[in-house]
Amino acid sequence: MVAMSKIATGNGHGENSPYFDGWKAYETNPFHPSDRPNGVIQMGLAENQLCLDFVEKWLMKHPEVSLCSPEGVSKFKETALFQDYHGIPEFRQAVAKFMAKVRGDRVKFDPDRIVMSGGATGAHESLVFCLADPGEAFLVPTPYYPGFDRDLKWRTGIELVPIVCESSNNFMITREAMEAAYERAQEANLRVKGLLITNPSNPLGTILDRETLKAVVKFINEKNIHLVGDEIYAATVFQEPEFVSISEIIEEDDVVCNRDLIHIVYSLSKDMGFPGFRVGIIYSYNDAVVSCARKMSSFGLVSSQTQHLIASMLSDDDFVENFIAESKEQLFKRHKYFTWSLAQVGIGSLKSNAGLFIWMDLRKLLEEKTFEAEMKLWRVIINEVKLNVSPGSSFHCDEPGWFRVCFANMDDNTMEVALLRIRTFMMKNNEAMVPRPKLCRRSSLKLSLSRSRRMDDFMSPGIMSPHSPLPQSPLVRARN
Amino acid sequence: MLSSKASCNSHGQDSSYFLGWQIYESNPFDELVNPTGIIQMGLAENQLSFDLVESWLRKNPDAMGLKKDGESVFKELALFQDYHGLPAFKNELVEYMAKIRGNKVKFDPNNLVLAAGATSANETLIFCLADPGDALLLPTPYYPGFDRDLKWRTGVEIVPVYCSSSNGFRITKFALEEAYQRAQKLNLNVKGVLITNPSNPLGTTMTRDELNHLISFAIAKDIHVISDEVFSGTVFDSPGFISIIEAAMDRNLENTNVWSRIHIVYSLSKDLGLPGFRVGMIYSNNETVVSAATKMSSFGLVSSQTQYLLSNMLADKKFTSKYMKENQKRLKKRKEMMVSGLKKAGIECLKGNAGLFCWVDMRNLLSSNTFEAETELWKKILCEVGLNISPGASCHCSEPGWFRVCFANMSHETLQRAMQRIKYFVVERSNMSRSKSKRQLISNWVRKLSSADRDEQER
Numbered sequence: 018m019v020a021m022s023k024i025a026t027g028n029g030h031g032e033n034s035p036y037f038d039g040w041k042a043y044e045t046n047p048f049h050p051s052d053r054p055n056g057v058i059q060m061g062l063a064e065n066q067l068c069l070d071f072v073e074k075w076l077m078k079h080p081e082v083s084l085c086s087p088e089g090v091s092k093f094k095e096t097a098l099f100q101d102y103h104g105i106p107e108f109r110q111a112v113a114k115f116m117a118k119v120r121g122d123r124v125k126f127d128p129d130r131i132v133m134s135g136g137a138t139g140a141h142e143s144l145v146f147c148l149a150d151p152g153e154a155f156l157v158p159t160p161y162y163p164g165f166d167r168d169l170k171w172r173t174g175i176e177l178v179p180i181v182c183e184s185s186n187n188f189m190i191t192r193e194a195m196e197a198a199y200e201r202a203q204e205a206n207l208r209v210k211g212l213l214i215t216n217p218s219n220p221l222g223t224i225l226d227r228e229t230l231k232a233v234v235k236f237i238n239e240k241n242i243h244l245v246g247d248e249i250y251a252a253t254v255f256q257e258p259e260f261v262s263i264s265e266i267i268e269e270d271d272v273v274c275n276r277d278l279i280h281i282v283y284s285l286s287k288d289m290g291f292p293g294f295r296v297g298i299i300y301s302y303n304d305a306v307v308s309c310a311r312k313m314s315s316f317g318l319v320s321s322q323t324q325h326l327i328a329s330m331l332s333d334d335d336f337v338e339n340f341i342a343e344s345k346e347q348l349f350k351r352h353k354y355f356t357w358s359l360a361q362v363g364i365g366s367l368k369s370n371a372g373l374f375i376w377m378d379l380r381k382l383l384e385e386k387t388f389e390a391e392m393k394l395w396r397v398i399i400n401e402v403k404l405n406v407s408p409g410s411s412f413h414c415d416e417p418g419w420f421r422v423c424f425a426n427m428d429d430n431t432m433e434v435a436l437l438r439i440r441t442f443m444m445k446n447n448e449a450m451v452p453r454p455k456l457c458r459r460s461s462l463k464l465s466l467s468r469s470r471r472m473d474d475f476m477s478p479g480i481m482s483p484h485s486p487l488p489q490s491p492l493v494r495a496r497n
Numbered sequence: 498m499l500s501s502k503a504s505c506n507s508h509g510q511d512s513s514y515f516l517g518w519q520i521y522e523s524n525p526f527d528e529l530v531n532p533t534g535i536i537q538m539g540l541a542e543n544q545l546s547f548d549l550v551e552s553w554l555r556k557n558p559d560a561m562g563l564k565k566d567g568e569s570v571f572k573e574l575a576l577f578q579d580y581h582g583l584p585a586f587k588n589e590l591v592e593y594m595a596k597i598r599g600n601k602v603k604f605d606p607n608n609l610v611l612a613a614g615a616t617s618a619n620e621t622l623i624f625c626l627a628d629p630g631d632a633l634l635l636p637t638p639y640y641p642g643f644d645r646d647l648k649w650r651t652g653v654e655i656v657p658v659y660c661s662s663s664n665g666f667r668i669t670k671f672a673l674e675e676a677y678q679r680a681q682k683l684n685l686n687v688k689g690v691l692i693t694n695p696s697n698p699l700g701t702t703m704t705r706d707e708l709n710h711l712i713s714f715a716i717a718k719d720i721h722v723i724s725d726e727v728f729s730g731t732v733f734d735s736p737g738f739i740s741i742i743e744a745a746m747d748r749n750l751e752n753t754n755v756w757s758r759i760h761i762v763y764s765l766s767k768d769l770g771l772p773g774f775r776v777g778m779i780y781s782n783n784e785t786v787v788s789a790a791t792k793m794s795s796f797g798l799v800s801s802q803t804q805y806l807l808s809n810m811l812a813d814k815k816f817t818s819k820y821m822k823e824n825q826k827r828l829k830k831r832k833e834m835m836v837s838g839l840k841k842a843g844i845e846c847l848k849g850n851a852g853l854f855c856w857v858d859m860r861n862l863l864s865s866n867t868f869e870a871e872t873e874l875w876k877k878i879l880c881e882v883g884l885n886i887s888p889g890a891s892c893h894c895s896e897p898g899w900f901r902v903c904f905a906n907m908s909h910e911t912l913q914r915a916m917q918r919i920k921y922f923v924v925e926r927s928n929m930s931r932s933k934s935k936r937q938l939i940s941n942w943v944r945k946l947s948s949a950d951r952d953e954q955e956r
Contacts, residue, residue, distance in 0.1 A: 025625040025789035032792065069572045076563065076571055083562045090554050090561075094547045100614075100772040135613050135797035136578075142796050146650050147503045151629070172624055172650070172793070210500075241498075277498070286578075293577040293801030295613075309503040312510060313650070316617045320800035321773030 029171040034163060034411055039395070043405040050430060058435045061405040063219065063373045064426035065253065065290035067347035068340065072289070075336050082329035084322070092325070099321040102314045104133050108324040111331035112298060116283060118337055119252040124264045126300060132310045133324075134297035135317025137249050137284035141168040141213075143313045144280055144299055147306050148243050149175045149210035155245075156180050156198045156212045158190045160376075160412035160419070162219045169213070178202045178209070181415050187367060188221055188376075190214070190229055195236050211243035212236070217250040217260065220412050220421035221376045222369030224254060230266045234274050246281045252288035252341055255349040256370040267302075276302035285327065287373060288344070294323045348373070348425060351432070355424045358436045362443040366422075373425040377406070380418030382446065391417035402442045404435055502650060509644035513875065514539065514891035521885040528910065536915045539885040541697065541853045542906035543731065543770035545827040549820050550769070553810060560809035563802065574801040580794050582611040583804040589811035590778065594763060596817065597730045598740050610779045610790040611804075613797030615727050615764035618777035619646045619691075621793045622760055625786050626721050627653045632685035633723075634658050634676045636668045638856075638892035638899070640697045640725075647691070656680040656687070659895045662858075665847060666699055668692070668707045673714045689721030689758075690714065695728040695738065698892050698901035699856045700832075700849030702732055708744035712755065721758040730768025730821065733829035734850035757783040765807065767853065768824075774803045828853070828905060831912070835904040838916030842923040853905040857886075860898030862926065871897040882922045884915055 020026065039061055048056035076082065081089040084096060099105060109128035116126045134140035149155065151174030157165060158180040170177060180198040182188040195212070202209045214233060216225045225233070237244045246263040254260040263281065267274045281300040286292035296319050299310045319327075331337055356366055356375060367376040383390040388410045395408040398420075409419035424432065509515075517539050526534035554561055563571045577583065584606070591604035612618035627633065629652025635643060636658040648655055658676040660666040673690070680687045690711060694703045715722045724741035732738040741759055750756050761780040766772035776799050779790050811817060835855055836846050847856040863870040868890050875888040878900075889899035904912055 021625055021783075021785050021789065022628050022631075024628075025785060030789070030792040064576060066572070066576065069575060072575075073569055073571045077569060080558075080562055084554075086558075090551055093551055093554060094544070097547070097550075097771045097773050098542060098544065100766075100775075135617075136795075139613075139796045146500060148500055150500050150502075167792075167795075172796075291575045293575050295578075295798050295800050303499075305499060305503060309499070309508070312508045312645070315614075315645070316620055316650075317613045317797035318775050320775050320803040322803050322806065323800040326802065 024172055029167065031163065031167040031171070034166075039399050039405040039407065042399045046403075048403070048431065048434070050434075054434075055403065057399065057403045057405050058431060058438075059405050059426065060423045060435065061407045061421075062426050063287065063423050064292065065287055065344070065348075065373050066426050066428075067290075067351060068344045069290050071340060071343050072330075075330070075333075079329065079333075082326050084325065096321045096325050099324075100318065102133070102311055102318060104131065104314075104319070105321065105324045105328060107328040107332065108319070111328045112283075112296075115331045115337060116251075116298075116300070118341065119288065120260065120262050120265065124262065124268065126264070130300055130302070130307050132299040132301070132307060133314045133317070133319045134299055134310075136286060136292070136295045136297040137247065137282050138164065138168050138297065139295075139317035140282045140284065140297040140299045141165070141245075141247070142171075142173060143310050143317070144245055144282065144301075144306075145169050145173045145175055146313060147309045148245075148280075149173065151175065152207070153210045154178050154202050154207040156195065156202065156209060156242075158182050158188075158194070158214060160188070160220055160409060160414035161213075162215060163407075163411050163413075165213070175210070176207055178205075178207065179413055179415075180212075184416050184419070187223070188218075190225070190233065192232055192236065195233070199240060209240065209242055211245055213245045213247065214263075215247040215250075216263075217248075217254060217371035219250065219372060220374060220407070220409075221367055222372035222374055223367065224258065224260050224371050226258065227261055227266070230261055230263060231269075231272060234263070234266055234272060237278055238274055241275075241278070243278045243280060246279075248281055249284045249287050250372050251283070252344060253348055253373060254371040255345045255352060258370065260371070264300075277305075278303070280306060289340075294327070295319060296323065296327060351424050355432065355436070359439065362440050363447070364439070364443065367419075374421050374423040377420045377422045378418065379420055380416075383418050386417060388417045394418075395420070398442075402438050404438060508649055509641065512641050512644070512891045513872070514641040514887050517875075517879055517885045517887065520879055524883075526883065526911065528908075533883065535879065535883045535885050536911060536918075537885050537906065538903045538915060539887045539901070540906050541767065541901075541903050542772060543767055543824070543828075543853055544906050545831060546770060546820060546824040549816075549823060550810070553813065553816050557809060557813075560806045563805065570805070574805055577801040577804075578798065580791055580798060582609075582794075582799065583801065583808060585812070586799075586804040586808035587611070589808050593811050593817060594729075594780070596821070597768070598738065598743060602740060602742050602746065604780060608780055608782055608787055610781075610787055610794055611799045612777040612779060612790075612794055613799060614766060614772070614775045614777040615725065615762050616642065616646050616777065617775075617794075617797035618762045618764065618779045619643070619723075619725065620651060621790050621797075622723060622762060622779050622781075622786070623647050623651045623653055624793060625789045626723075626760075627651065627688040629653065630686070631688045632656050632680050632683075634673065634680065634687060634690040635893075636660050636672070636690075636692060638666070638698055638889055638894035638901075640693060641887070641891045641893075643691070653688075654685055656683070656685060657893055657895075658690070662847075662896055662899070665701070666696075666856075667704065668710060670710045670714070673710065677714075677718060687718065687720055689723055691723040691725065692741075693725040693728070694741065695726075695732060695851035697728060697852060698854060698887065698889075699847055700852035700854055701847065701856075702736060702738050702851050704736070705739055705744060708739060708741060709748070711741070712745055712748065712750070712759075715758060716753075716755045719754075721760065722755075723760050723762065725762045727762065727764045727767050728852050729763070730824070731828055731853060732851040733825040733832065736850065738851070757781075757786075760786065769820075771807075774807070775799060776803060776807065831904050831909075834909075834912060835902070835916070838912070839902075839919065841916070842920040843927075844919070844923065854901050854903040857900045857902050858898065859900055860896075862923070863898050866897060868897045874898075875900070878919075878922070882918050884918060 043057040046056045048058045080086040109131040113126040113128040154176040180194045279302045283298040285296040365378045407421040521535045524534045526536040587606040591606045632654040658672050765776040845858045887901040
């Protein structure tokens with residue numbers, strides 16, 4: 018019997034990681050305020066649901082952007098036929114404008130350098146296809162988004178070499194760490210083609226300061242390797258210090274940079290909360306990369322229907338300004354309340370000012386300083402506390418005890434329930450009872466992509482609250 | 498500095514197929530604004546039935562307006578990124594696919610994987626079935642985009658299965674075997690054969706014999722069969738369409754090994770004329786393929802906004818029945834218009850019953866039976882006649898002189914104008930060659946006369 022490809026039969030899709038066991042637990046018993054009040058609350062999904070009402074109101078006032086008003090329908094044919102991989106010009110212009118606005122108009126983006134992709138997932142893969150050959154390597158600071166193991170490596174055949182960042186200096190990227198990673202790659206006979214940073218960081222929720230960014234830019238120029246800046250959380254910076262983009266750094270007078278090495282990945286999934294619309298963007302300062310990525314975008318163009326919607330929405334300057342402000346405020350409030358509530362019960366987290374999650378510090382709850390202990394604690398959190406949080410090891414964190422916990426993907430009531438459970442758990446803990454994890458049989462956590470949990474009819478209101486995360490497949494939800 | 502994929506030509510865009518588009522874009526025909534511009538006949542789009550879709554949209558504003566029963570479902574859709582796809586959408590798709598096949602086949606939505614267009618579906622399927630360096634057999638002529646979609650990022654090779662005009666470009670057992678041997682000699686591991694049925698660029702549906710040859714071949718060689726059926730809804734004439742799955746079922750192969758090696762690629766770009774919406778899909782009875790392809794679809798999911806709109810549209814069975822019938826009628830009429838228009842210019846087409854194009858025989862217009870002559874003719878037609886048609890060489894045809902000419906992507910008037918231009922071109926050409934041979938005759942006679950005179954003088 019002829020085999021499938023190695024890619025299809027191997028594990029490069031990354032879904033066998035224990036990271037997804039938590040999703041399984043959630044999928045078999047998802048929280049619902051009335052139907053399943055004891056279900057697992059999803060806190061492993063970095064979604065931004067806080068401003069969807071705001072956007073919805075605007076949409077209802079502008080039916081023509083959905084092409085469903087009489088004048089809208091007349092645009093239907095043109096839109097339905099439009100498959101030019103350059104993208105609808107108004108779409109590119111609107112996205113370029115939005116990206117600039119999110120950076121406080123401190124930089125301008127050229128719409129002709131905006132290339133579409135199938136979400137940031139598609140953008141990352143395409144960029145790697147453009148920049149590296151199979152067997153070559155990218156350096157990535159840890160901790161990093163687990164999906165990178167699939168997005169950057171699976172079908173491209175490249176390797177990832179971690180730049181190890183440590184809690185001792187708040188996981189900042191240092192020159193030494195970059196050098197060490199580079200050397201490790203050399204020793205393993207891997208040709209390093211690029212360095213990928215996520216700024217603001219997932220899972221840390223922090224931004225890179227100017228000095229660090231300059232150091233990174235200096236480093237990649239010296240090594241003559243590419244720099245990919247994943248800036249998909251740029252608009253989620255809800256507090257000072259202000260976000261600094263690579264696009265700004267390379268404009269600074271004291272920065273020497275070969276622009277052909279600089280590329281940005283963007284998306285509307287986090288900043289606007291539209292992961293379903295699959296709007297991914299590659300922005301490159303390298304003409305050859307723009308040209309190549311654009312040809313590759315045929316494999317993941319943005320639906321013209323969606324391009325039209327986004328173009329209209331982001332062309333409304335008032336809407337954009339108000340949205341950015343509103344989003345910042347909602348995130349700030351939610352983050353403040355969440356971290357304050359955690360602090361009340363003695364749980365700390367990395368000081369952060371961005372993202373849809375916090376990097377929670379549970380090191381003191383570990384029985385011992387090992388990843389086994391981290392997994393043990395994690396299973397307790399899932400099975401007893403009934404919260405799906407993401408263990409640091411799945412982010413390749415080099416130190417056990419850290420967990421990423423999402424806060425923007427639920428309504429206020431669900432947040433209260435989650436906090437109550439955490440409080441209860443911590444109180445039990447503080448009563449000097451070492452959490453006795455119930456014996457979880459491995460099999461109950463074995464990942465199975467059973468289809469029974471997919472929504473059979475997401476339209477019927479009885480099944481779920483519009484405010485709770487919808488049960489979805491693990492990896493796609495994990496665009497976190 | 499960049500990857501070898503970025504620095505080479507395997508994106509396939511240096512082919513004449515795409516160059517013609519570029520030249521068209523520099524001088525595009527417009528009835529009012531640029532009536533002497535180039536008419537685009539190299540784009541297989543279906544523009545004939547939009548009015549039907551538009552009228553449905555007007556009657557169903559909720560579908561576009563992201564509403565259900567008047568209530569907004571915007572939030573649910575904005576958040577919906579499950580790579581299993583919107584269940585309602587997949588249910589409708591499999592029913593629609595079955596309908597196109599006269600309900601002779603039933604499809605299971607769990608075996609359907611969505612992708613961003615057939616472009617993405619084809620690439621993903623290859624990533625699942627073949628390793629870099631493996632090979633696929635493709636009957637010629639074939640869609641130029643395959644050189645990119647199947648090979649570029651996957652690293653897989655294409656080995657052509659040569660089909661010839663002598664039998665209407667039908668795939669023969671001999672041709673399949675010959676291609677396989679050629680692949681072996683090149684040390685290539687053949688993983689599968691990919692067919693397009695109905696064929697692009699031929700505009701024909703495969704006969705049962707051809708399908709049976711393919712299936713038997715796949716069984717004998719233990720390889721996959723991929724059937725790209727994106728034009729299945731454009732069959733407007735007899736003989737009807739037989740899907741590969743139907744052919745396999747008719748041979749009772751459901752419980753055999755080959756059943757899990759048969760895969761279909763489909764899309765709504767051609768049948769429904771919605772290429773901009775990027776709706777493609779893979780259908781396979783192979784669990785491993787479905788599972789891997791589903792994960793890979795993360796790289797090119799269908800926008801939830803679009804899934805919602807189309808699930809509503811396809812759920813309206815009255816609409817889909819009406820659309821299918823009317824669309825086929827219009828395609829047939831348009832094809833006949835082109836065939837007769839070309840005939841008036843003395844040009845024949847391959848007899849076809851499907852697709853959005855004709856496979857046109859211009860061999861008698863070639864100055865010589867070579868691809869250079871074909872390119873010369875193509876350039877003339879593009880630049881002097883002002884029609885962007887696709888030369889057979891770009892489709893890897895093994896014989897020069899054939900061209901793919903699209904008819905469904907323009908108005909009736911524009912097609913008329915295109916036919917007039919072609920007629921004029923052919924007439925001019927034959928006048929020129931007549932007057933050329935006339936001139937030749939006259940000059941021969943003059944020479945004869947003057948040499949006779951000289952003879953006389955010399956005597």
